Amino acid sequence: MEQGFATRAVHAGREDFAELGVHAPPLDFSSTYPTPDLDAAARSFDSLVMGDAPQGSFVYQRLFNPTTDRFEKALAELEGAEDAAAFGSGMAALSAVLLAAKSRGGHVVAVRPMYGTADHLLSSGLLGLEVTWALQDEIAQAMRPDTALVFIETPANPTLELVDIAAVVRQAGAVPVLVDSTFATPVLQQPLALGASMVIHSATKFLGGHGDVVAGVVAGSHALVRDIKHVRAATGGLLHPLSSYLLHRGLPTLQLRVERAQATAVLLAERLAEDARIASVRFPGLAGQDPRGLVGTQMKGPGSVLSFELASDDPAVMRAFVGALRLITPAVSLGSTDTLIQPPAMLTHRVVDAGAREQTGITAGLLRLSVGLEDMRDLWLDLDKALSVVPARAVRSGADRMAVAG
Secondary structure: OOOOOOOOOOOOOOOOHHHHHOOOOOOOOOOOOOOOOOHHHHHHHHHHHHOOOOOOOOOOOOOOHHHHHHEEEEEEHHHOOOOOEOOOOOOHHHHHHHHHHHHOOOOOEEOOOOOOOHHHHHHHHOOOOOEEEEEOOOOOHHHOOOOEEEEOOOOOOOOOOOOOOOHHHHOOOOEEEEEEEEOHHHHHHHHHHHOOOEEEEEOOOOOOOOOOOOEEEEEEOOOHHHHHHHHHHHOOOEEHHHHHHHHHHHHHHHHHHHHHHHHHHHHHHHHHOOOOOOHHHHOOOOOOOOOOOOOOOOOOOOOEEEEEEEEOHHHHHHHHHHHHHOOOEEOOOOOOOOOOOOOOOOOOOOOOOOHHHHHOOOOEEEEEEEEOOOOOOHHHHHHHHHHHOOOOOOOOOOHHHHHOOO
């Protein structure tokens, strides 16, 4: 019988600890490794360059590091994947996935919204790929003979729209589907079990969880990850061992952190949706915001990130509101132990075409709130005090509040 998620999160990637005689993850800083048997080292070099496992010496840290390898094995186990590859950032991981996909064709189908820099990377053509942006129900029509990848993010950044992974996989046919599951983590969502080919995370966020690591990781089949590791070996994106150590150390508390933050986010979203100083709240856990019924089926819960707009659309009011916060930190990123807030149109998504931002609901007044582990009462008091700078509209009726929630 398969062990529970919490048990696997504690023990994954630690299979060799007894043999090594250690209890905590070993940290290997070696930049190079001895190669006394030159013929064996050459064989190992050839294997590592192509994205395969070492055949003896690890040769050089750009090609392999055992601390990073342990984290990759742990994350792969939590995602139900055969293998995983860790990178120095989420964007480095995505870049490697896209470069590996070029061997299959020059076209990508993607669904907006998604993380702003991911959108920019695709739209700019920097990697020599052409992108077609499609609605999640129109992916089949957007497919071409040279389509190499279908790319979605769910929940979407920053509007929290949910994309039906299984429905996308059906439309994609034989073309690999990549799911950015950063907001959900493997605690709440298992894209590979729904038919996706690969799952990617900005490990900076919930996987790291403490605001002290920048990293990315992609998991999938041996064949797909091998191609991605081949790109990584050539371009030098392997995650530093210290970051790998911190990520591996944090996995045992991942479920506790995600579920605690989610419980608080549900309460905050409900309070904000009832507040006359708030124009709209976007959160999959609110009534009317999960029309496909994916929370409880695709996802085990709505997560701990939400977005909202103030009742005033005056930019000065938004700035005053953010400036009045004392406990909640104005900062980009998310998934940390502390609560963070930022305006996506001004920061994380400013590189996205203005028209595309408006079409996908990333308005100038939208604020993204990543709920941390603080007491709910303290977070609400901070929000409530800061909201005093917002001119309240007339108290809404029950019907009006339902419209806001929807």
